[in-house]
Amino acid sequence: MTTQFAPQQWTASTAQEGLDLVHAATQLAHGRLLTLSPGDHLARMKLRATTPLTLHITFDDTALTGQAPERPAAQSQAWTARTVQEALDLLDGTRRLIEARMLVLSPGDALTRHRQARTASLALRITVDDSELVRQATEQHALLGEIGEL
Numbered sequence: 001m002t003t004q005f006a007p008q009q010w011t012a013s014t015a016q017e018g019l020d021l022v023h024a025a026t027q028l029a030h031g032r033l034l035t036l037s038p039g040d041h042l043a044r045m046k047l048r049a050t051t052p053l054t055l056h057i058t059f060d061d062t063a064l065t066g067q068a069p070e071r072p073a074a075q076s077q078a079w080t081a082r083t084v085q086e087a088l089d090l091l092d093g094t095r096r097l098i099e100a101r102m103l104v105l106s107p108g109d110a111l112t113r114h115r116q117a118r119t120a121s122l123a124l125r126i127t128v129d130d131s132e133l134v135r136q137a138t139e140q141h142a143l144l145g146e147i148g149e150l
Contacts, residue, residue, distance in 0.1 A: 007054075007129035015064060015098050016117040018124040022095045025126050029053060029087050032130050035137040048085035051136070054129040055087040056080050057094055063121035064101045076123070084133070091126075098122070 010025070012018040033051060037043040060076035079094075081087040105120065106113035 007127050007131075009125065009127040011126075012124040013121060014118060015102055015120040015122055018098050018122055019095060019117065021124060021126055022091050022098070025055070025128060026088065026091045026095075028128060028130070029055075029084050029091070032133050032137070033084050036133070048088065049083060051084045052082065052132040053084045053087050054080070054082060054127075054132075055090060056125075056127040057090055058123070058125040059094060059097065060123040061097070061101055063123075064098075064105070087128075094124070098124075 008028075010021050012021045032053065033044050033047060036047055036051060056078065057080075058076060058078045062076075079090050081090045101122075102113050102117055102120065106116055
């Protein structure tokens, strides 16, 4: 049996959507890793560095930082990860960037910051291609099933 997965792509236009999106992508990466090594935390820690997961992040916070509108579009930032660990690191970094920008907008006022996050504009796109990881997990489980039948 062959299963094909297309890369998943999500976009966010506000800081809160961005934080939610980063959280969802982080949970996806953790969940996929669990399929390779359920119940073995130490093995999962080792697999993070070598397990393939392609992640692309494009982040433009021009509106969020209050920069001049004439700021060139080329100032948007883009990052790519090739492993689960790289993906988790980039997602954590993106979350921290969004949170830092929100701290600058509303220093010392967490309630205002939380309210502004719902409307503060940014452009975030995350694309995840986990097809190789899914393929490895499927093959591993098929092999374990065959061994179990012996």
